[in-house]
Amino acid sequence: TVLADNGYDVHIWSRNEEQVNEINEHHTNKRFLQEAVLPHNLKATTDMEEAITGAELVLFVATSASMREVARKASPYITESMLIIHATKGFETGTLKRMTTVLAEELKTDPTRLVVLSGPSHAEEVVRRQPTTVVVAAENMEAAEQAQDALITQSFRVYTNPDAIGVEVAGAIKNIIALGAGLTDGLGFGDNAKSALITRGLSEITRLGMAMGANPLTFSGLAGVGDLIVTCTSTLSRNWRAGSMLAKGKSLDTVLAEMGMVVEGVRTTSAAHELSQTYGVVMPITEQLYKVLFEGKEPRKAAVDLMGRGRKHEMEDIAPIQ
């Protein structure tokens, strides 16, 4: 809708014929966007060649689990002149690769020109043209500025950042913290607990990001603090909702089945758990959440263990202790 508002003829590719027909015939996508009416210059197709051929810009919004498969399908139709952007928040399971790495491999394109779009942006609000701010990041600033030009509207304000690694790491890991925020709310803890989780979660994101080559300042921006606030405090967040359902004693399988939409934080917890070991980074919230999700640990016991950790300096492993 953002691109269509800027006058582009937008072609959405989907594997789901019923959804494609609904978008083309009724200009709605009710399962995901309720009553929102979609612009008439936005058309859907199940044919990848038709969706991509002749495009100036290709925006990938696959789930992290399907990015490689979708990119592989798109690859034959991608040309060098196309601006490639993605808005996916997660790592590839198994390889632990960032989404720009997956895209660069599948599309055989210059990784420095791949743009990451992230920040606090629940689709349900974007489609209603409610004020939203995001960041587009690419090593090649010309590519980031092209994305900014294409996407900026009166209700969708776009900032640039050269730190694609930081923006990707922040967008992925905030989903773990949002799951944790849902758990603390579901357990009946107060605002102090949630603020602690958000702030110490930010430390965890910063430590991993720095180890992976990110600029720590990126984490105080839209992709870091901004997205943490929206996903940890909004009932629109699927990750927050999943966490609160887990706190009520539902199994992970039941929660995922009831959600019926991707909860990226689940796979990302597993990936970040491995990344923390690979990079030798201490990630206590991630570690506890991993135990809750995959080892059956009681959420309340996880909270007790987090509170009972050894004494620390607030900026340990981030800034030198004076």
Ligand SMILES: NC(=O)c1ccc[n+]([C@@H]2O[C@H](COP(=O)([O-])OP(=O)(O)OC[C@H]3O[C@@H](n4cnc5c(N)ncnc54)[C@H](O)[C@@H]3O)[C@@H](O)[C@H]2O)c1
């Ligand atoms: N929804 C949001 O507000 C929002 C905002 C910013 C970023 N994101 C990110 O965008 C990504 C996608 O999220 P979403 O909200 O669209 O998820 P979703 O679960 O609402 O929709 C995902 C869609 O992908 C389809 N899909 C799954 N596997 C596929 C495959 N192999 N091939 C083709 N299609 C497949 C599903 O059928 C579904 O229609 C996630 O990484 C998410 O974190 C979402």
Ligand SMILES: O=P(O)(O)OC[C@H](O)CO
């Ligand atoms: O609904 P969530 O928790 O997947 O979050 C969606 C977006 O990442 C919000 O910026």
